[in-house]
Amino acid sequence: MVGREENGVWITLKETIHAPAAEVASCISTAAGFCRWLAVACEFDGAAGDTLAISWDREWIHSTEVKVLDFDADHAHDGHARIRFEWFPSALEDTATPVEITVTPLATRGDGTSGTRVILRHGPFADDADALIFMADSAESWRWYLCNLRSVLEQKHDMRAVRPL
Numbered sequence: 736m737v738g739r740e741e742n743g744v745w746i747t748l749k750e751t752i753h754a755p756a757a758e759v760a761s762c763i764s765t766a767a768g769f770c771r772w773l774a775v776a777c778e779f780d781g782a783a784g785d786t787l788a789i790s791w792d793r794e795w796i797h798s799t800e801v802k803v804l805d806f807d808a809d810h811a812h813d814g815h816a817r818i819r820f821e822w823f824p825s826a827l828e829d830t831a832t833p834v835e836i837t838v839t840p841l842a843t844r845g846d847g848t849s850g851t852r853v854i855l856r857h858g859p860f861a862d863d864a865d866a867l868i869f870m871a872d873s874a875e876s877w878r879w880y881l882c883n884l885r886s887v888l889e890q891k892h893d894m895r896a897v898r899p900l
Contacts, residue, residue, distance in 0.1 A: 737874065743859025744867065746874045750853045750881045754888035756814020756840035759851040762884060763836045764808035764816045772884040772893070782806055787820050799823075804833060814840035814851060822857065822873075832860060834877075855881060 736747045752759050762768035766777040769789065776790040783806045790798040805819040816838045821831035835856045843849040855877055860870040883894045 737870070739862070740859065744862055744870060745856055745858030745860070746870060746877065748855045748874070748877055748881055750855075750885055751841070751850045752853060752885045752888050753850045756838065756849075756851040757812050759853065759884075759888060760808065760811040760814050760816035760838045762888070763818050763838055763853075764806075764811050772887045773880055779803075781808060787818075801831070805835075814838065832858060832873075853881060853884065 736749075738745055738747060762771055764781060766779040769777040769779065769787075774789040775792055776795065778788040779785065783803055785803045785806075786800050787803050788798060788800045790796075792798075801821040801823075803818065803820045805817070808816040808818075810816075817835065819833055819835040822834040823829075823831055837852075837854045837856075839852045839854075841850045841852055857873055857877060858870075860866045879894075886892050886894050
């Protein structure tokens, strides 16, 4: 979903994952968790102000380092976690456009099933053609990664093995 807000244009993606909320929360709050669905290698100490270092290959030749702007995983064992970090929508951008990922457990239904809600917000993007092109590309990439997160946790299948980075 794309929406216009006071400070610009935002991407908001939502995914329901049928997996234990604490396991989903660990995927955005630990280095090992990020490696399950996003990165090949990751270094992260788990605090605001730290650097989130993500490698797209085992040799750290293609890597991304971003500043963690906000982090709350105090209740990750209960399935609540949130991280907000800088992200550069393209190699041509010098200005970071933050990404925020929130994990929240869903209520258990009468049939005993439950799930976890993951919401990813990326923005604000400027309201001009170049920025909106970068935004569309980012939305496509983040949607794929959220689908991979769901696939890894629900089916134990990492789609990156089929579609290498």
